[in-house]
Amino acid sequence: MNVVNSHVLDTNTGWLILAVFSAVWVFLGWFWGRKAKQLDDFMLAGRNVGMALGIATAMATWVTSNTTMAAPQLALQLGIWGMLGYSLGSVGLMLFAPLAKRIRSLMPAGYTSGDFIRLRYGKFAWRVFLLISLFYGIGWLISLGMAGGVLIHALTGIDYRIGMSVILAICVIYTLLGGLRAVIGTDFLQTIIILIGIVILAWLVIDKVGFETMHKAVQEERPELLNLLMPAAIMFLFNNLLFGVGEIFHSNVWWSRAFAFRQGVGFKAFLLAGVFWIPIPVVAGFIALATPALGLNIPAADMVGPMVAAKLLGFGGAVLVFIIVFSALASSLDSLLAATSDLILHDIYRGHIRPQASKEELRKAARWVILLLGVITWLLCLPRLTTLASLLYFTGAFVASTIWPIIAGLYLKRASSTGASIAMLTGTVIGLWSYFAIGFYVAALVSAVTSMVIVLISMWYKPDNFEWSTLNEQAKEKVL
Amino acid sequence: MIVSSGFLSILVSIALTVTVITPVVLIILWIKDWVRGQLW
Numbered sequence: 001m002n003v004v005n006s007h008v009l010d011t012n013t014g015w016l017i018l019a020v021f022s023a024v025w026v027f028l029g030w031f032w033g034r035k036a037k038q039l040d041d042f043m044l045a046g047r048n049v050g051m052a053l054g055i056a057t058a059m060a061t062w063v064t065s066n067t068t069m070a071a072p073q074l075a076l077q078l079g080i081w082g083m084l085g086y087s088l089g090s091v092g093l094m095l096f097a098p099l100a101k102r103i104r105s106l107m108p109a110g111y112t113s114g115d116f117i118r119l120r121y122g123k124f125a126w127r128v129f130l131l132i133s134l135f136y137g138i139g140w141l142i143s144l145g146m147a148g149g150v151l152i153h154a155l156t157g158i159d160y161r162i163g164m165s166v167i168l169a170i171c172v173i174y175t176l177l178g179g180l181r182a183v184i185g186t187d188f189l190q191t192i193i194i195l196i197g198i199v200i201l202a203w204l205v206i207d208k209v210g211f212e213t214m215h216k217a218v219q220e221e222r223p224e225l226l227n228l229l230m231p232a233a234i235m236f237l238f239n240n241l242l243f244g245v246g247e248i249f250h251s252n253v254w255w256s257r258a259f260a261f262r263q264g265v266g267f268k269a270f271l272l273a274g275v276f277w278i279p280i281p282v283v284a285g286f287i288a289l290a291t292p293a294l295g296l297n298i299p300a301a302d303m304v305g306p307m308v309a310a311k312l313l314g315f316g317g318a319v320l321v322f323i324i325v326f327s328a329l330a331s332s333l334d335s336l337l338a339a340t341s342d343l344i345l346h347d348i349y350r351g352h353i354r355p356q357a358s359k360e361e362l363r364k365a366a367r368w369v370i371l372l373l374g375v376i377t378w379l380l381c382l383p384r385l386t387t388l389a390s391l392l393y394f395t396g397a398f399v400a401s402t403i404w405p406i407i408a409g410l411y412l413k414r415a416s417s418t419g420a421s422i423a424m425l426t427g428t429v430i431g432l433w434s435y436f437a438i439g440f441y442v443a444a445l446v447s448a449v450t451s452m453v454i455v456l457i458s459m460w461y462k463p464d465n466f467e468w469s470t471l472n473e474q475a476k477e478k479v480l
Numbered sequence: 481m482i483v484s485s486g487f488l489s490i491l492v493s494i495a496l497t498v499t500v501i502t503p504v505v506l507i508i509l510w511i512k513d514w515v516r517g518q519l520w
Binding site for chain 1: 513
């Protein structure tokens, strides 16, 4: 076994690629965002996004560096089910399709997922939800920032802190310049780059190693990776499904898209994005199974993808993987920055600090919020706290607790405010307990089941009788 | 229950085919939206 020198790109090449792509994204951010003078243009891209951009932005946001780096990591740790389990993340996108349609029709003037919880369940549940959602948003941002630093260090030798700072700064700048319009526009290009890139990588791995050699080496060294009955992997499968559903159902990243897509686009866009997303973790992840055949010693599991690419493909592979992950990182970082800052702006600043703020004032404050969020993320990314997948699945305990309050709240009049609040709080606490007591792969599962039981009991014991028109805040204001 | 190399190759080949088709579909849809003035 030999440890490859992962710094296959010299520092100058690394800086050159970073500079070129950064300049392109920042220019496009400015170009697409220059007409976003109104709050709705900046926060929700004018609420008129079409099918092509709709599908691409849903896909690109869900193809994160966690997909391109954690999919190989999970394939290395959990084998076949690691890849397939990750693919089940697409179920969340597909299940969100009908929800997106309902959200758009119930709340044509809505801004954030927080709006829904506030109007549907009242202020206490809204605050519980905001805590969960902001914790998750920041957690995911840290995970992405860290991934950026890890990737740049692994491939170019540029210090983790410098690489992480650069990638974060680029995304903050172009999101700040163009808002959601810049995010969605760049997402389209990033999706195309990512898809073409992972196809080339996968094809070269098949060509240079081959399925037979790969399978034989894995069977000799790590046979459990090919075992369809690996218990931890099967738990991971269900956990990942629920994690994906919970993340998408609650996160303002997806709600803001439901509000931004043109009427009639949301359902098809999310459904197709889910279908197209299914194979991506398999294509990106299976290259890790080449590790035994290549005799690679992987010092950190989350570096397996870049290291296999670098070992197999040398300079070209390193450049390719660098571009893929840089695009994947940017496409998710920008979305998350925009959506989390929307939540802070609309639900914290306007909701709690300045309820009288006008749309013009909010439009100006939006840029400061993005900048502040970028700085907070940067500070939290400075110490490399944990591996990417661990951080991702820690937050699973939080987000899975919101699945049932959101589904019930959107479709059932009987769902009550008290039930939703207790479900989110208890689901999170018990999910966290299971994360530490059992393992990362059950946190979301336990949290979702706990939350579901509480929502069901509360609807039976003390049902509400919600009036749907309450959710259309703009229409209500006009009547008043 | 160990999967065979045939299973692995079929699984990856299907995934790879869908991933190849996706950018083509996206570009066709983009052109369609652009022609109709419905990009955003």
